[in-house]
Amino acid sequence: MDINLLKDTLIEHFNDTVVNQYDSHMDSVPEIAKEAIKKFDDMKYEMASPSKIVFYYRGREVGGFNGQNIMTNKKEGTRIARDKYKTEQYLMEKKVATTKSFIYDANQFEEAKKELEKHTMPFVIKPYNLSSGKGVVMNVNPENVSEAWLNCLKAYEGSTDGAQVIIQPQLPGIEARFLVINEHFSSAILRVPANITGDGNSTIRELIKCKNHLRKQNPHLKKFMIPLNLQLESYLTDIDLNLDSVVQKNRVIFFTSVSNVALGGDTLEISHLVSDNLKRLAESAVEAVPHLKSAGVDIMFSRFNDEEAKVLELNHAANLVMHYYPWKGTPKQPIHDYINDIYEEAQREKKSFGRLKKFIRKRLNN
Structure with a gap:
């Protein structure tokens, strides 16, 4: 992760962007899915377990979610995607740029x-x-x-x-999670390592407390606070700072080099910034793995229109809720998109079957 490039990106594209606030507090896939399916009178759902929801179109099973895994992914595809090394071999075989x-x-x-x-x-x-x-x-x-x-x-x-x-x-550059749903690009999230931005008056301790207060109001990030621990204090000591240091206005201080949301990282929605070339790279990565239709694709790039970007890995059970509640940027609705997609597919199949029955009936009558 190129920290300087990341800082420049944050300043250029997100420095004046306000932190999102949300009315909804649905923080699980089943909760969101139940709400999304309400718009379709001829679709129903069944909770097969606390984390598994199955969808039916006019009584016929058409898809669902098992945890974060979308059920249109087959077992063979998820088995490959779990193996980072094997996934890389499939990507290279299909000439998808990777490591x-x-x-x-x-x-x-x-x-x-x-x-x-x-x-x-x-x-x-x-x-x-x-x-x-x-x-x-x-x-x-x-x-x-x-x-x-x-x-x-x-x-x-x-x-x-x-x-x-x-x-x-x-690799040089910055890393983002590109979400592909049923082989189509859905959303891109830039996951930023835990950080604070100075205001010229507050201490680092105060800035962390304030940021954690805002995170608690985010349905996804509320589970992942910036930790005040010895590791953070040690990191600050290495850069000649401490929790009581006052940081100059607009100076960004990162507490780790790993873009891990669980360690207090931010999620920034960047779909409007990334080029069609990067979106297509994400789609190609999913296409390269047999029996896989949906996944989170981690891509390293140096520019939003980078033509030399590379895929780092795939996650068949990518965090879907994250895209509903980005820290900054326009929220997306991948679960809704998936349900819309399987509904439209079910309707197409119904029409095709109807035409086939009509054709057979006509032939029999002749």
Whole structure:
């Protein structure tokens, strides 16, 4: 993540944008889906479990959600998407711009270090099958790889039997989540590491308290406060600041280099800024994986019209609620879009079946 480029992007496009406020407090996929389906008289739903909602068109099952996973994704597609390394192989096979990663078992540290020593660029280390930014370590090189490797394995929170680690070239630019629903671009969210912007009067502690108060009013971000802990204090010490420092007006201070919403990061909706080329790249990434129709696609780019952007990974169970409640920017409605899509598809199938029955009846009468 190019922090300077990110700061410039925030200043240019979001510095004068107000923080969103929301009337709705629906914070789960089933809640939103139940509301969205009300507009269709001939569609019903059934709660198969507390997190699984199934849709029916005139009594026929047509789709649904199982947690964050959209049920038009088949098991084979989700199995591939869970494997970051295998996904990368499919992307390369279909000539979708992506990275070239290395994968190692938890006990292959020495082999991984030797590979890093062959390169001058920094790398990213991440667990191969975890999500939400868990265990991700940036700016890894032969000097700090030992510490990074241990931090990565800690994310498994217990036994590392069978654990694997991916080492990926750290690309220049900024990273955004592109959401693709039924093979069509839906929304793009720039996930920004936890931060505050100085006002010239308030301390960092006061700015964090104020920002956390606003986050508590966001149906999605209310679960993810900026933590006041030793790690944050240590980070501030490294840049000659502390919680009682007053930051000059408009100066942005980041508390981590990882764009993890769960650690207090921001979500900025950027669909209006990204080019059709980047949207098509996201769609192509989903198309490259067999039996996958919907996913979150993480893309690294240097400009909003970047033609050399690369796909980092896919998430078959992408956070859908996040796109309803961005910190800043115009909210989107991917769950509504999905339900509209399956309704229109069901209607088309009904009309086609009706025409087929009419054709058969006509032939039989002749």
